[in-house]
Amino acid sequence: MDQSGETTAAPAAETGRVENRDGTLADRYGRMVDYVRLAVTSACNLRCVYCMREEHSVHNPGSELLSRKEIQRLLGVLAGFGVEKVRFTGGEPLLRNDIADLVHDAASIPGIGTVSLTTNGVLLDRYLDSLLAAGLKAVNFSLDTFDRHRYREITRRNLFDRARDNLEMLLGYHEELKIKVNVLLMRGINTAEIRDFVELTRNRPVTVRFMELMPFDDHQIWRTGRFMGYDRILRELQQLYPELQPVRGTATEYYSFTMPGHRGMVAIIPAFTRNFCSRCTRLRITSAGRAISCLYSREGIELLPALRSGADSSEIRRLLYEAVDSKPRDGRHAGGSAVGTSMSEIGG
Template sequence: MVREQLRDGHGRDIGDVRVSVTDRCNFRCQYCMPADGLPWLEREEILSFEEIGRLVGLLASMGVGSVRLTGGEPLVRRDLPRLAKLLRSTPGVEELALTTNGYLLERHAAALVGAGVDRFNVSIDSLQRDRFYALTRRDALPQVLRGLAALAALPQAHPVKVNAVGIRGFTETEAIPFARFAREHDYEVRFIEFMPLDADRSWDAGQVLTGEEIRAAIEAEHPLVPCPRERHSTARVYRFADGRGRIGFVNPVSEPFCADCNRIRLTADGRLRTCLFSLGETDLRGPLREGADDDELERIVRAAVWRKELKHRVNEPGFVQPERTMSAIGG
């Protein structure tokens, strides 16, 4: 059944949903989680694959055709390729992507591609083993790079994007090595500005190494040429002037792209969030488990999305960091 396009109260058509399949993670990245981790959701609180499939199917019938699986770390969710196959076969789902820290990618890359995952983003914040350990609190860089290579060996997986968070005092020395990495491999490296979603709540605007600062540092050594910006894209993408590779910058703090935002998020416990920085959520798990039909779920979704925030207000006085951290929301 095809339903009316999902649209918010500001006239933006919603076409993208980020689905968190778990709040658990096998890393403890400093910009996301405390060293001792966080209290995990109980198993019965997490949406089943069938529940995720039903909600994604409903959203897809309303024109939300782009689906990205996130966590926590999505690959710690058992049998994830089965969910990927279920979603990829759902009418209206046009694109299925995955964001991962790459630790389990070597084991699962082929199965995920075979299940229909179209695009992959792999988070790597340093190419130096000791610095990777310092930021993630896990000595896992060699295993992550093996997973990345296993993925790159599969033609259907491209393009592969590598995400690095831009943190002042850390990323300055990573910029040129990552630029070389992008030139030597068939990966698009993207720098993402550090956002106020850390569990320690120690974020400060002064910690944000802006995309423009990183771009300028890279361009001093490797001239860049801007690529045309795709509609709804969060990244400013450049190609190296000599044609060897691409690099991108996602600047939600210094250059918010809220006016063009077409995203909503579904948390692992079935809450609908209309912005990464939402202070409120809409429960879909409760009505789903209480027997609501698709028409009733549609009414709940449309009412929530109609109230979608105009912008995130990170740079404005009085900004309030959401209670949930990035690992609990889903990136």
């Protein structure tokens, strides 16, 4: 590192990559990548209005999906860089029938300390026991309403009972798993349910995260006035819970709060209005094997051709260096647009 504390990098090669002399995966601004979000499919069993159109077509058929062996190899290389945390996303990752195997593979890699999963929960009852046995440490459960009719309006599917029952099942495992409930708030749709979700934290050590709408919704509702920003979410919470106490959270959950008498916490994820770029330590890999250093990157780095052509680990490392080196200092204000039009194409 230099005197500023930033990672010292070797001169860029013709590809523009930067190799860090200490063997870590850091970008040109000294941000160390220690967390990968890996999508295992772009398919989903819901069609949420803030993510996928009903007619959304899957862009990566089975032949273009990363295989179990390819995922294992990628994670092995990333662990060698110091990546410690892996989150499997989608689409809906439980649509991969080998998801427990993927979790087991990841948890077995030296250096990987935490393997987690983001899911809409519809299929969770089928896999939870095998996921726990495989080494899963944390689950983010996405649910935006406790109202059956509203669930149908948001997801375009009549699967509320399964999602609700599976959330209740999951909450029973709060001593074994770190559990977070993701709630995407939309003005005039589900904002009246804030209290209902906060009450999940009263008797269980879970975190409820209220999230802002993002402009990766397959061109559906981003410009319809449904956006609800951090400031308004905070005002709503303070009106309902005047005793709300701020606490210092992680980079993503920087805006976290506790309440007297509650075992859990509440967080606001200002995914659009606030800038977390200076603290970003993550890399996304799509289910088709594209490494994306930033949600707002115009392009990613294709890993699948190298994986399938028998490239050695040094070539995979070079591509990952190149992906991370392209990470902008400030993604949202860099004038970029995401690789995919839907979050399912980007990776959760």
